[in-house]
Amino acid sequence: MNSIRALIIDDSSVMRKIVERSLRQAGIELTQVFEAGNGAEALGVLKENQVDLILCDINMPVMDGLEFIKQLPGVANAKDVPVVMITTEGSETHVVQALSCGARGYIRKPFTPEQVREQVMPVLGGKP
Amino acid sequence: MKSMNELLAADSSHKEWVPLMELATREVFEMMLGCKLAAQPEIAVDGSFDITGMVGLAGQMCGVLTVRCTAKSAVLMASKMLGTEPAAGSQDVLDALGEICNMVAGNFKNKVAGMGDGCMLSVPTVITGNDYSLHSLADSGALEVNLLFESMPIAITLQIHS
Numbered sequence: 001m002n003s004i005r006a007l008i009i010d011d012s013s014v015m016r017k018i019v020e021r022s023l024r025q026a027g028i029e030l031t032q033v034f035e036a037g038n039g040a041e042a043l044g045v046l047k048e049n050q051v052d053l054i055l056c057d058i059n060m061p062v063m064d065g066l067e068f069i070k071q072l073p074g075v076a077n078a079k080d081v082p083v084v085m086i087t088t089e090g091s092e093t094h095v096v097q098a099l100s101c102g103a104r105g106y107i108r109k110p111f112t113p114e115q116v117r118e119q120v121m122p123v124l125g126g127k128p
Numbered sequence: 129m130k131s132m133n134e135l136l137a138a139d140s141s142h143k144e145w146v147p148l149m150e151l152a153t154r155e156v157f158e159m160m161l162g163c164k165l166a167a168q169p170e171i172a173v174d175g176s177f178d179i180t181g182m183v184g185l186a187g188q189m190c191g192v193l194t195v196r197c198t199a200k201s202a203v204l205m206a207s208k209m210l211g212t213e214p215a216a217g218s219q220d221v222l223d224a225l226g227e228i229c230n231m232v233a234g235n236f237k238n239k240v241a242g243m244g245d246g247c248m249l250s251v252p253t254v255i256t257g258n259d260y261s262l263h264s265l266a267d268s269g270a271l272e273v274n275l276l277f278e279s280m281p282i283a284i285t286l287q288i289h290s
Contacts, residue, residue, distance in 0.1 A: 011251075012223050012226070012227045013219070013220070013223055014206065014209055014210060014220055014223040014224045014227055015227050017209075017210055017211075018160065018209055018210075021211060059249070059251070061251070087234075088230055088231055088233070088234025088235070088238075088249065089234065089244075089249075090234065090235075090238040090244060091238065091244030091245045092244070092245075093244070093245045094244075094245070108238070109160075109230075109231045109234060109235075110155055110156045110158075110159035110160045110231050110235060111159060111160075112159050
């Protein structure tokens with residue numbers, strides 16, 4: 001798998017750094033990493049930049065993760081980019097809700113790099 | 129069949145949740161900080177903690193979950209999460225403790241049957257200093273777990289409103 005450009009969306013800057021590190025520890029090569037503190041910021045990033053993968057929290061101020069993925073098809077160069085949710089909201093209902101909104105994977109916090117790999121590799125066309 | 133609220137009312141002490149709190153905390157530290165917590169033989173004195181992370185719970189379980197530790201512990205936690213050493217009292221340290229508290233609360237509620245969907249978490253809040261009193265609307269006794277993080281005490285407390 002070639003190296004990828006990722007967008008990490010979380011209102012915690014510490015969590016954004018942990019997600020980036022976990023991707024690298026999972027063996028995913030990153031050429032560029034964009035960050036956003038909420039869904040609205042992320043939509044702005046995507047209007048200016050092309051990415052291959054989006055990792056997104058659910059509970060965030062301004063625009064939450066579910067609203068973000070609902071609005072994603074309206075961004076021309078991002079509508080087919082896979083989104084994996086990373087959140088503390090781990091119930092089945094939340095998982096079903098996220099997947100029905102268009103998410104391709106779901107990672108519960110806390111997580112290990114192996115769990116990140118299991119969810120991210122298939123959506124990038126690789127083996128988990 | 130009893131509703132969740134009836135079950136909550138039936139045993140307002142919820143002592144059976146203490147092992148779940150401990151497991152939820154241990155998992156967060158092992159998975160996100162890469163370190164194992166040790167059992168603490170003695171309960172730490174409240175005044176020894178000078179930083180507190182708080183997350184509110186609302187819905188079928190209402191209350192407040194706090195993670196208290198020393199400023200030195202908080203810096204070390206942030207350091208383990210980030211891979212770099214942040215300055216004491218910096219935004220990264222506060223953010224890291226808030227996230228730990230958030231993950232402990234989320235992991236805990238997901239372990240209590242029926243709470244995953246029925247309980248929501250607030251955005252975390254972090255208080256620095258120890259000259260304060262916390263008055264929640266909790267009407268049952270607090271559940272507390274005391275553990276050692278790198279030989280330093282941490283306390284996880286859940287105050288529940290029935």
